[in-house]
Amino acid sequence: MKKSVKAANTSPDMVLDNMSEVIASRVYFNGRRSRSVELDDLSKVITEPEALVWIGLKEPDEALLVRVALQLGLEPHVLDDMQARHRMPKVMDYDSVVLVVAMTVEVSASDGLPVFGETQMLIGPSFLLTIRRGALAPHTELRNRLENMPDRLARGSDFVAVELLDLLLDRYNLASDMFEKTIEPMEQTMLLRGFEKLKVKRLYHMRRDFHKMHNAISPLGEVCRRLAHIEMAPIDAQARVHFGELADRVSRVDRLLDNLGDGLTFAFEAGMMIEQAKQTETTRRLAAWAAILAVPTAIAGVYGMNFENMPELKWEYGYHFVVGGMATICGTLYYQFRKAKWL
Numbered sequence: 001m002k003k004s005v006k007a008a009n010t011s012p013d014m015v016l017d018n019m020s021e022v023i024a025s026r027v028y029f030n031g032r033r034s035r036s037v038e039l040d041d042l043s044k045v046i047t048e049p050e051a052l053v054w055i056g057l058k059e060p061d062e063a064l065l066v067r068v069a070l071q072l073g074l075e076p077h078v079l080d081d082m083q084a085r086h087r088m089p090k091v092m093d094y095d096s097v098v099l100v101v102a103m104t105v106e107v108s109a110s111d112g113l114p115v116f117g118e119t120q121m122l123i124g125p126s127f128l129l130t131i132r133r134g135a136l137a138p139h140t141e142l143r144n145r146l147e148n149m150p151d152r153l154a155r156g157s158d159f160v161a162v163e164l165l166d167l168l169l170d171r172y173n174l175a176s177d178m179f180e181k182t183i184e185p186m187e188q189t190m191l192l193r194g195f196e197k198l199k200v201k202r203l204y205h206m207r208r209d210f211h212k213m214h215n216a217i218s219p220l221g222e223v224c225r226r227l228a229h230i231e232m233a234p235i236d237a238q239a240r241v242h243f244g245e246l247a248d249r250v251s252r253v254d255r256l257l258d259n260l261g262d263g264l265t266f267a268f269e270a271g272m273m274i275e276q277a278k279q280t281e282t283t284r285r286l287a288a289w290a291a292i293l294a295v296p297t298a299i300a301g302v303y304g305m306n307f308e309n310m311p312e313l314k315w316e317y318g319y320h321f322v323v324g325g326m327a328t329i330c331g332t333l334y335y336q337f338r339k340a341k342w343l
Contacts, residue, residue: 031154
């Protein structure tokens with residue numbers, strides 16, 4: 001049974017075992033940074049005029065989420081959705097707040113493979129709660145950049161969510177570029193040598209990761225279109241325009257991924273064709289040599305039957321004639337096979 005916010009209210013003095021899960025908790029007035037905020041003071045700060053509270057959590061446990069939900073006055077079903085692990089982007093409207101779930105796609109610097117995570121953005125009238133799970137890169141750079149542009153922060157939590165989604169799209173493009181650089185040597189190997197020196201298991205994992213990237217990014221376009229066209233209380237009309245622009249960006253990134261996938265599929269098919277061509281060429285060579293060697297084998301087999309009445313068995317030049325005949329026939333066959341490019 002999931003723990004409700006109301007039940008958690010019986011222990012307001014809850015102590016967290018790991019406070020490092022709170023990356024930042026800051027309040028801004030008219031877009032200008034004021035101070036850091038303790039979690040237990042969130043309920044008071046979010047009611048102040050012109051206040052915007054931005055809380056950033058990383059890999060939060062249930063106790064931390066319950067504590068923050070209590071201070072923000074969230075309903076139990078909102079908390080349940082925040083605790084759940086989501087497999088694809090989605091948007092959930094709870095009237096007073098909106099939860100946006102986006103998947104993160106980053107490339108590991110060690111092995112060049114994509115790393116998948118999840119970022120949740122809870123948009124409220126005077127606060128923005130971001131939750132990162134499995135994501136490698138933080139939002140610190142974006143936070144610092146927006147703090148130097150107070151006019152954007154002053155627009156509200158929905159505009160900050162736009163900036164966050166735009167940051168994720170930039171990381172999608174970066175991941176796509178790095179992933180492309182990783183698969184280029186593999187494509188060249190397939191085109192030049194087929195599957196001779198290619199680890200098929202590695203290829204399978206890369207194709208699987210590519211499909212996971214596509215499934216993680218493509219649905220975000222529909223999420224942005226919903227935010228752009230459906231009226232939601234915490235989303236301003238001007239912010240909806242920017243969400244529409246993000247939907248177009250997601251479509252462009254998705255097309256790039258499609259092209260990358262098509263290129264990988266083409267290289268794979270080309271490698272298969274090259275491998276089949278090599279096998280066909282080997283089969284032709286073996287068949288040609290088998291035909292050539294069949295002639296002396298047949299003749300020698302006939303004269304090895306040890307019958308008494310054999311043609312030219314006692315002829316003085318019989319051996320030379322037979323050997324010369326075999327050489328002539330084999331040479332003719334070799335010439336014809338070379339002419340047909342079987343040898």
